[in-house]
Amino acid sequence: MSEPFDPADVTWTRVSPRLAAARITTTSIVFGVPLLILVVVAVLTGEPWVWLPVAVLAAVLLWLVLLIGRQVRAIGYAERADDLLVRRGIMFRELVVVPYGRMQYVDVSAGPLARKFGIAAVQLHTASPATTATIDGLAPEEAARLRERLASRGEARLAGL
Structure with missing residues (x-):
């Protein structure tokens, strides 16, 4: 019995892995600019708690970069x-x-x-x-x-x- 999302009689053609690189580039720009601004603010203020948003945003960016590869392979x-x-x-x-x-x-x-x-x-x-x-x-x-x-x-x- 085949699954509804993967019929048995179908040969799938995948998209180019370059799509992942393009999406990672876009995501890095969107999240990288605010991350850079937060790092500058954290360095200039010298307060340790200001590094918390930097860490959260960096973790989100890393998670998205890892997720994009899997998403592209699923297309x-x-x-x-x-x-x-x-x-x-x-x-x-x-x-x-x-x-x-x-x-x-x-x-x-x-x-x-x-x-x-x-x-x-x-x-x-x-x-x-x-x-x-x-x-x-x-x-x-x-x-x-x-x-x-x-x-x-x-x-x-x-x-x-």
């Missing part, structure tokens, strides 16, 4: 004959099934940081917001291939209606 997608499966999550798992015939359009996007790390995102849009799915962390070539393949499969399924 995957699988192309089946009639639909695309997208899964993500460790504690709160999610499996989105997008039927090819319900896809309206497919976007590929890459912001400045994503381009720096050589990754892109594919977003599938359907009539229902509940089945809209995004696959982050794809190599740009894979993102373009997936967009073309999904678009052609979607057109083929719509033609049969």
